[in-house]
Structure formats: structure tokens, C-alpha cells
Amino acid sequence: MVSPIDIQKALGGMDYPAGKDDIVEHAEGKGGGKEVLEALQGIEDREYEGPSGVSAAVFDKS
Numbered sequence: 721m722v723s724p725i726d727i728q729k730a731l732g733g734m735d736y737p738a739g740k741d742d743i744v745e746h747a748e749g750k751g752g753g754k755e756v757l758e759a760l761q762g763i764e765d766r767e768y769e770g771p772s773g774v775s776a777a778v779f780d781k782s
Contacts, residue, residue, distance in 0.1 A: 726753065
């Protein structure tokens, strides 16, 4: 299970607003692990205003 801390580490230095593809690409470049990349690939394809929005998209799926 991926943790919010893992997501935030992978997004460190990201410029916002950013789209899903940019976020996934940035996380890959930062050495995000398989679970982090899979979690980010599962988020909605839209613009995100900051890391908290990305985390919400990953963890607030109900």
C-alpha cells in the first residue's frame, strides 16, 4: 500500500498547476516506486493545483 509520504516525496519540486501526465512523468524522474506510479496513474486526468489535490485524488476514492 502506498503512503501519502511516498506520494509527496515523488512530487517534490513539481510545478503546479500540472496535469496527470506531467505528474506521473515527474514522479518517474524522482525515482517513484512501482506502487507510487500505479497510484498516480489511477488519478483523474485533469489539472491539479498542488500536491494536496493529488494526494486527495489518490486517497479519497470512495
